[in-house]
Amino acid sequence: xxxxxxxxxxxxxxxLGNYLGAIRNWVGLQQDYESIxxxxxxxxxxxxxxxxxxxxxxxxxxAGMIASGVDPKQSIIFNxxxxxxxxxxxxxxxxxxxxxxxxxxxxxxEKAGKNKERASVGLYVYPNLMAADILLYKATHVPVGEDQxxxxxxxxxxxxxxxxxxxxxxxxxxxxxxxxxATRVMSLRDGTNKMSKSDPSDMSRINLTDDRDTIAKxxxxxxxxxxxxxxxxxxxxxxxxxxxxxxIFGALAGKSSAEVCSQYAGKGFxxxxxxxxxxxxxxxxxxxxEMKRLTEEKTYVDSVLREGADKAAAIAEPILQEIHEIxxxxxx
Ligand code: TYM
Numbered sequence: 513x514x515x516x517x518x519x520x521x522x523x524x525x526x527x528l529g530n531y532l533g534a535i536r537n538w539v540g541l542q543q544d545y546e547s548i549x550x551x552x553x554x555x556x557x558x559x560x561x562x563x564x565x566x567x568x569x570x571x572x573x574x575a576g577m578i579a580s581g582v583d584p585k586q587s588i589i590f591n592x593x594x595x596x597x598x599x600x601x602x603x604x605x606x607x608x609x610x611x612x613x614x615x616x617x618x619x620x621x622e623k624a625g626k627n628k629e630r631a632s633v634g635l636y637v638y639p640n641l642m643a644a645d646i647l648l649y650k651a652t653h654v655p656v657g658e659d660q661x662x663x664x665x666x667x668x669x670x671x672x673x674x675x676x677x678x679x680x681x682x683x684x685x686x687x688x689x690x691x692x693x694a695t696r697v698m699s700l701r702d703g704t705n706k707m708s709k710s711d712p713s714d715m716s717r718i719n720l721t722d723d724r725d726t727i728a729k730x731x732x733x734x735x736x737x738x739x740x741x742x743x744x745x746x747x748x749x750x751x752x753x754x755x756x757x758x759x760i761f762g763a764l765a766g767k768s769s770a771e772v773c774s775q776y777a778g779k780g781f782x783x784x785x786x787x788x789x790x791x792x793x794x795x796x797x798x799x800x801x802e803m804k805r806l807t808e809e810k811t812y813v814d815s816v817l818r819e820g821a822d823k824a825a826a827i828a829e830p831i832l833q834e835i836h837e838i839x840x841x842x843x844x
């Protein structure tokens with residue numbers, strides 16, 4: 513049986529990167545797969561979160577998913593901490609994964625920064641929890657942006673080691689789905705860095721909560737180079753900022769980078785940025801409004817999350833019971 517699972521951290525605003533790299537793709541997948549989408553609050557606390565801010569962000573991220581077209585009638589939507597089985601399976605995976613595997617995780621190195629001694633232990637074992645999220649449902653397909661690829665390889669390693677250690681064919685092979693044109697949206701201030709919710713500069717990203725003027729301003733001020741736009745994507749080599757803006761344009765307009773290049777060939781960035789701002793506002797504006805409406809109407813989002821958690825737990829619990837049996841936990 514095929515099943516989709518994916519998650520987003522409520523550790524700040526949803527960005528255009530989250531939307532183009534992940535959430536937008538979920539909308540199509542939910543038609544064809546049984547789909548489970550999770551606001552991963554257990555992951556968020558691997559770095560410090562103010563409790564009230566975390567609570568609001570959890571609602572807001574759920575609202576953002578729904579506003580983007582993830583349909584609570586077709587998909588299961590819930591927040592991770594409500595389904596205790598995630599943390600429980602993560603412990604078992606802490607005992608399956610090897611230190612050497614985690615030492616290779618590039619995201620830990622980036623997030624922990626120079627002073628690794630001061631990073632939380634949770635940040636280090638984070639990929640084991642992510643593997644638990646997916647394998648708790650025996651999900652087969654995981655739609656994510658490019659930055660999650662290494663974590664999904666680790667998920668496969670954990671699944672295979674568990675299967676071979678216990679001599680079972682229990683966990684399936686997990687297939688990453690890295691879909692669309694914009695699988696790695698870059699910062700508006702530095703084309704070599706990923707656009708991220710946690711970047712200290714708000715000018716580096718477009719948030720799904722930004723209003724029209726803010727979006728226009730961020731795009732106008734986005735870093736570019738002095739050259740005009742090239743005729744073909746080959747001309748974007750060595751021009752990361754230009755490449756990023758063209759990729760974003762294409763993803764929002766449903767066009768390839770080649771089409772966008774030929775449309776703007778030889779023009780300066782001023783015209784292009786004006787059009788990109790208009791396009792962004794056209795696509796994101798309705799989502800932002802709906803997200804705001806849903807966030808204010810707390811009871812609806814809360815009821816979606818509550819029902820989602822019940823449905824998720826109903827799938828997870830029997831699978832976790834089988835895992836207990838395989839591992840040898842006594843159930844007197
Ligand atoms: P998170 O919260 O950082 O991001 C959520 C999703 O958005 C994608 N994404 C991007 N895509 C393109 N360009 C970008 N600049 C960009 N920034 C983020 C991410 O790839 C992701 O798909 N560890 C995960 C959350 C998670 C998860 C899971 C995902 C926890 N458990 C199980 C899948 C399955 C994370 O931190 O995503």
